[in-house]
Amino acid sequence: xxxxxxxxxxxxxKVTCALASADGAILAERSIPTASQDGPDAxxxxxxxxxxxxxxxxxxxxxxxxxxxxxxxxxxxxxxxxLPNLVTQWxxxxxxxxxxxxxxxxxxxxxxxxxxxxGEMTFGHGSKTGTMVFFAIGTGIGGGVVIDxxxxxxxxxxxxxxxxxxILPDGPLCGCGNHGCLEALASGxxxxxxxxxxxxxxxxxxxxxxxxxxxGAVTPTLMAAAAEAGDEAVRDVLVRAATYIGIGAAxxxxxxxxxxxxxxxxxxxxxxxxxxxxxxxVLRRVRMFPVDHVAIRNSALSDKAGLYGGVAxxxxxxxx
Amino acid sequence: xxxxxxxxxxxxxKVTCALASADGAILAERSIPTASQDGPDAxxxxxxxxxxxxxxxxxxxxxxxxxxxxxxxxxxxxxxxxLPNLVTQWxxxxxxxxxxxxxxxxxxxxxxxxxxxxGEMTFGHGSKTGTMVFFAIGTGIGGGVVIDxxxxxxxxxxxxxxxxxxILPDGPLCGCGNHGCLEALASGxxxxxxxxxxxxxxxxxxxxxxxxxxxGAVTPTLMAAAAEAGDEAVRDVLVRAATYIGIGAAxxxxxxxxxxxxxxxxxxxxxxxxxxxxxxxVLRRVRMFPVDHVAIRNSALSDKAGLYGGVAxxxxxxxx
Numbered sequence: 092x093x094x095x096x097x098x099x100x101x102x103x104x105k106v107t108c109a110l111a112s113a114d115g116a117i118l119a120e121r122s123i124p125t126a127s128q129d130g131p132d133a134x135x136x137x138x139x140x141x142x143x144x145x146x147x148x149x150x151x152x153x154x155x156x157x158x159x160x161x162x163x164x165x166x167x168x169x170x171x172x173x174l175p176n177l178v179t180q181w182x183x184x185x186x187x188x189x190x191x192x193x194x195x196x197x198x199x200x201x202x203x204x205x206x207x208x209x210g211e212m213t214f215g216h217g218s219k220t221g222t223m224v225f226f227a228i229g230t231g232i233g234g235g236v237v238i239d240x241x242x243x244x245x246x247x248x249x250x251x252x253x254x255x256x257x258i259l260p261d262g263p264l265c266g267c268g269n270h271g272c273l274e275a276l277a278s279g280x281x282x283x284x285x286x287x288x289x290x291x292x293x294x295x296x297x298x299x300x301x302x303x304x305x306x307g308a309v310t311p312t313l314m315a316a317a318a319e320a321g322d323e324a325v326r327d328v329l330v331r332a333a334t335y336i337g338i339g340a341a342x343x344x345x346x347x348x349x350x351x352x353x354x355x356x357x358x359x360x361x362x363x364x365x366x367x368x369x370x371x372x373v374l375r376r377v378r379m380f381p382v383d384h385v386a387i388r389n390s391a392l393s394d395k396a397g398l399y400g401g402v403a404x405x406x407x408x409x410x411x
Numbered sequence: 412x413x414x415x416x417x418x419x420x421x422x423x424x425k426v427t428c429a430l431a432s433a434d435g436a437i438l439a440e441r442s443i444p445t446a447s448q449d450g451p452d453a454x455x456x457x458x459x460x461x462x463x464x465x466x467x468x469x470x471x472x473x474x475x476x477x478x479x480x481x482x483x484x485x486x487x488x489x490x491x492x493x494l495p496n497l498v499t500q501w502x503x504x505x506x507x508x509x510x511x512x513x514x515x516x517x518x519x520x521x522x523x524x525x526x527x528x529x530g531e532m533t534f535g536h537g538s539k540t541g542t543m544v545f546f547a548i549g550t551g552i553g554g555g556v557v558i559d560x561x562x563x564x565x566x567x568x569x570x571x572x573x574x575x576x577x578i579l580p581d582g583p584l585c586g587c588g589n590h591g592c593l594e595a596l597a598s599g600x601x602x603x604x605x606x607x608x609x610x611x612x613x614x615x616x617x618x619x620x621x622x623x624x625x626x627g628a629v630t631p632t633l634m635a636a637a638a639e640a641g642d643e644a645v646r647d648v649l650v651r652a653a654t655y656i657g658i659g660a661a662x663x664x665x666x667x668x669x670x671x672x673x674x675x676x677x678x679x680x681x682x683x684x685x686x687x688x689x690x691x692x693v694l695r696r697v698r699m700f701p702v703d704h705v706a707i708r709n710s711a712l713s714d715k716a717g718l719y720g721g722v723a724x725x726x727x728x729x730x731x
Contacts, residue, residue, distance in 0.1 A: 163700065222565070236666060238558045245542070245668030249700035256662040257696055260579065260654075268698040334580075342576045342662060346556060348565030376577055378588040380483065380569035 097156035098401025103176035139193030157404025159206035208235025210400030215391035229356035294324035337372020355390035417476035418721025423496035459513030477724025479526035528555025530720030535711035549676035614644035657692020675710035
């Protein structure tokens with residue numbers, strides 16, 4: 092039987108676990124609530140039980156597991172350093188040791204967005220290119236950088252925080268403490284907040300209709316539909332956010348001259364307006380060398396880039 | 412006799428040539444005017460004669476030469492692609508072939524700021540670190556990126572144009588055609604222009620005195636002296652420019668988590684105000700991971716980084 096790998100994607104709300112073969116074929120996949128208020132030991136025990144269930148159902152035993160976590164890790168120790176969105180923040184939890192004892196295989200940890208970048212470079216658009224910049228645009232904006240086929244990590248696995256480039260020096264306060272970060276200007280919540288501002292203004296009748304007047308129903312996806320249906324003010328908000336993302340992408344293209352820029356995360360899939368605007372902005376902003384051959388694409392793996400990255404990490408941890 | 416290498420630094424105004432040993436000891440060095448209006452053949456013949464003079468005087472024959480040029484090159488062909496500041500712009504000049512025939516050794520070409528980065532990584536502060544970001548701040552702002560000991564070039568040797576990050580999306584027009592580039596905000600001419608604005612305003616009495624009222628005499632160095640002597644408005648200009656450089660540095664630290672950021676070029680040596688402000692800005696802007704251990708220093712090679720880079724390129728071209 093060919094080798095099987097486990098992928099674990101630990102989020103603030105849910106944990107997803109999958110078993111896959113080395114070519115990226117997923118044999119089984121399931122999610123459970125994280126419920127981090129129970130503490131790290133309980134969460135890890137549930138993850139172990141979930142992986143055991145998948146193993147039993149498929150008859151496949153993983154050789155190794157790759158796990159993405161929302162925060163900083165000590166890769167050498169296989170321990171979490173700081174997961175800001177989980178209860179207790181998981182400082183110094185020896186995940187590889189604890190989970191490894193349950194699963195009976197090596198466990199490798201990586202930041203969730205770096206692992207998604209690894210997924211895209213292994214099983215997605217990046218598999219044919221040497222140098223790639225990856226933006227994950229969702230509740231926050233994360234990223235990752237691949238140089239000559241190697242994921243740039245830095246000693247904390249923290250390199251690639253592309254959502255925390257300063258785009259507007261005097262811009263709004265970001266969750267990280269800086270002002271004017273790309274994340275503060277163009278993440279899902281930043282875009283939706285602008286939609287909420289417009290909802291009762293009379294400038295967004297289609298959005299009002301689609302959201303049935305409820306501010307809580309406004310999402311970037313709904314806003315894209317409203318813009319498509321004719322709400323110029325909503326379209327303006329989306330173009331502005333996409334232009335900021337384009338500036339962030341242009342800065343990385345200027346610095347690194349990659350072959351490929353990939354947009355992933357939930358916000359990246361709202362429609363062609365976002366991708367087109369990012370492309371136009373990169374062409375307009377990068378003038379020092381020709382960039383028409385730098386491909387700018389949506390992720391080939393959509394919301395599964397993190398899971399595929401777990402498989403890649405399990406397979407390739409030693410090469411990182 | 413240990414091997415000897417030639418370094419050639421081709422600028423818009425002057426050409427400098429040096430002979431050096433593999434440990435970076437310079438045996439001889441001399442500059443002549445570029446006089447690019449004579450055309451590439453004449454300029455290259457003069458460079459060859461200069462190198463021959465140095466060889467004869469030292470009794471040393473170079474094994475290879477590394478040459479920095481102000482623009483884009485085709486490294487594989489050893490040809491210039493576009494040198495915007497030289498008369499005729501040197502499109503497709505086969506410098507390695509022409510100069511190699513004169514000198515009787517291989518000639519390697521690289522963009523002038525990438526070659527300075529190579530100098531700093533080989534003979535300067537970068538020699539002990541794996542990942543370095545280099546800003547060359549002078550008439551323009553150039554840069555270079557070293558990842559895990561390898562200079563990032565991209566196919567045109569154009570990666571590392573850190574002066575063309577967008578810092579203010581609606582900022583002033585840059586020479587490259589983009590708006591709000593770091594270069595348009597914090598290069599020597601950008602700083603001096605702000606000094607010139609203040610000169611007759613009554614807000615810069617010390618600068619007025621030092622420049623003897625002549626706008627043409629205002630330089631960033633003179634402005635640093637005026638700020639030191641008490642001109643608060645001049646100090647404000649320098650702090651603002653340094654803050655922009657700090658934002659550019661912070662963006663690169665956030666993206667790449669280097670061990671080291673180096674500031675080179677003439678403007679980098681105007682005094683501690685610049686370096687201190689860049690340091691403070693990086694600490695204030697990068698909040699996603701601890702950066703107090705990221706060293707931020709002035710170039711160890713000062714205005715010779717390009718020449719040392721030529722020596723390094725002659726020695727190491729095959730490894731790039």
